[in-house]
Amino acid sequence: MTLLSFFNYWVVIILMMVGFYCVIARGNMVKKIMGLNLFQTSVFILFVSAGKIVGGSTPILRDGVEVYSNPLPHVIVLTAIVVGVAITAVGLALAVRIQEAYGTIEDDHLRDDFDEEDD
């Protein structure tokens, strides 16, 4: 069945939308960052899916292996994971600083202060 044979892409889409919704709808900054992580993870799965060959082995050089997965997407995803970790770290560091400066990391409480024209 074609609908099921694409289940990895369905997972990607669902994760992506859950993450994206979380980024948009949640006021808490830590939750926003979690949503962002989920959003990025879905893209990683998209990449890894692209490299998978049905019946293929891991891309390690050894005897008797003719068909193996494409290793390039794995390498790309490794790099992208590092980028994602760095973004999470910077985002959380900013959240800590915001907590120190304002005493809250809830966007709803901060909006009034932020969108005012001046002090």
Place this chain on the structure above:
Amino acid sequence: MNLLALMPFIVLIPLIASGVVALLPGRTLPWVATLLAALASAVIAALVLPEAIGQGPMSYPFGNWPPPIGIEYRVDAANAFVALLVAGMAAITLLWAPKSVAAEIEGRHGTFYALFLLALAGLLGITLTGDAFNVFVFLEISSLATYALIAYGQDRRALLAAFRYLIMGTVGATFLLIGIAFLYMVTGTLNMADLAERLPELRDNNAVRAALAFIIVGMGLKLALLPLHLWLPNAYAYAPNFVTAFLAGTATKVALYVMLRFVFTVFAPDYSFVVLPLSTVLMVLAVAGMFAGSWVAMFQIHLKRMLAYSSVAQVGYMVLGVSLATLTGLTAAFLHLFNHALIKTALFMAIGCVMYRTGSAKLDDLRGLGREMPWTLTAFALAGLSIIGVPTTAGFISKWYLVLASVEVGAWWLVALIVITSLMAVYYIWRVIEAAWFSPRPQGAVAVQEAPLALLLPTWLVVGLNFYFGLDTRLTVGASTAAAEALLGAGVALP
């Protein structure tokens, strides 16, 4: 000397220097090292540009792995021009930096300048690379450094601005990554030249269409194209003045370059402007940006935010040139990309001088300041003429070419719109001049001195460049035309 072997050092010098600068003690030493690194990059970029225009694309394969297996830096007239702009603006803003940074940032400056160099290396890397995934990596390097730089702002709202930029910037970059993933899935390559060869066979593939859409939305976010511009005003308003001046001249420009590179080189224009109604979409958003940006700028009382909204409008002019999809239109986009960097940097530098003395960028606090800081506010007024587009300024040249491009496709109504938005610019610049020169100094205001020469001289240097490039257009128009030709290839027939 082999220029090709030297070319990657445009990116490598700031990248390596950032590690060194982070360890340097004190304040002067890190600044000197940073300035030297930026100057070295700018000099190499200046050497590469005539070569790239004269000899055609230069390709440097990393680790001697020939592309498409290895990653290559591929430099033609378009990215050599943008690289020269970015490295040059970095060097010029750095000349202005030390006093302003010393006033705003406490303690040692090693880490601050290291972050600046990382942002610079990222921006230059995006410009030079010929590999689609490499673009994403460099984009994130520069973005992460930029978020941290914005968070250095004195006002605590800088933290919120940085956080929101982080969220929106990451979503934009991830959109770009999704687009690249689709491209990789259907073509099996990440090299841009290789992608350009393989994509024409896949014209009817839905994944390719989705890839183009994702990349345009992603870069639209980084570019601050109208409905996606929300991060920009606050990020520019609350960042340290030096960071604002640098970002205003470079960050959105590089994002526009990436969009152009994908739209024109990777998906040839006869694909991207035909499969998607890209021309219409970009034109509507550009015009909306020109109007909304200028309109909101007219009512801002925080001058840095006013200039930031004006940037949204100016991005509109650039994208308008792109949306015409003609050689003249693209030339106008590149011209405005270059000229607007000069204009906006000069304006932000002048406001930075005011903030250095008064600590405020509010319109009310500027009243009567024209007599106390005449040099600073004259510089602001002259750069203001350039953003309005008065003849003999750089701003006039790019608007003139934009008008030429509009007339060429018979869109006279666009000419009218350009004139109307320029008049809106007259209004928001005039408000500042009126407050500074024609209003009395408020009672009880503290006496203010003229800004120090260390800030004034670089400001006037950029103002001078605005007039120089308004009169001598050989470099800008020549390089912009070459850049547009490099992107459009040998004359593509467009609908």
